[in-house]
Amino acid sequence: MGWHQSHVRHLIHLFKYHGQLAAGRALSAAWLHHCHIDDMPQALLPVPSHRSKIRQRGFNPAAILASDLGAHLAIPVDLNCCVRLYAGDSQTGKDKTERWRQVQAMYRVVGCPYDHVAIVDDVVTTQATVTTIATQLKQHGVSRVDVWCIGRTP
Numbered sequence: 647m648g649w650h651q652s653h654v655r656h657l658i659h660l661f662k663y664h665g666q667l668a669a670g671r672a673l674s675a676a677w678l679h680h681c682h683i684d685d686m687p688q689a690l691l692p693v694p695s696h697r698s699k700i701r702q703r704g705f706n707p708a709a710i711l712a713s714d715l716g717a718h719l720a721i722p723v724d725l726n727c728c729v730r731l732y733a734g735d736s737q738t739g740k741d742k743t744e745r746w747r748q749v750q751a752m753y754r755v756v757g758c759p760y761d762h763v764a765i766v767d768d769v770v771t772t773q774a775t776v777t778t779i780a781t782q783l784k785q786h787g788v789s790r791v792d793v794w795c796i797g798r799t800p
Contacts, residue, residue: 658768658797662707670707673768673796674714687764687792689724690716691783693775694753696733711796712766727758728779745774755782762790769797 654676660669692708700706709725716723734752753775763783765776770793780791 670710674711687762688760689722689763690766691727691763693767694730696730698733707768708766728755742772745772749774749778753779755786758786758788764792764794767795770795771799
């Protein structure tokens with residue numbers, strides 16, 4: 647792992663598991679610096695956290711990242727298009743099959759008035775979460791779904 651990757655991983659860990667919001671802001675700033683988007687979405691949709699996880703952690707990491715990105719890019723953040731129906735177990739440490747099985751019924755799109763959106767998440771591993779949400783968004787008439795994330799694991 648290169649210097650850059652190890653620092654991003656460390657910042658994600660500080661942000662998600664130690665509540666250091668400044669680390670999240672640094673990740674957003676790095677994303678803005680390194681990613682160039684030609685065709686901006688109409689809205690950013692953070693991957694929702696369950697309310698019990700928000701109570702435990704104090705925030706939804708994806709919503710914080712989406713808020714920072716949206717503020718800098720003048721794109722609205724929509725927290726109402728998609729909901730997480732139940733808490734489920736942590737995805738950390740699960741293999742691809744377990745992750746896919748768990749997320750199939752975990753999220754529900756409840757309506758989305760946009761043609762082009764970007765799902766925002768901190769880390770995409772198996773793509774199970776973003777694929778589940780993107781599929782439902784398409785079923786609700788969204789024609790283009792992008793995925794914006796800070797980290798991507800193989």
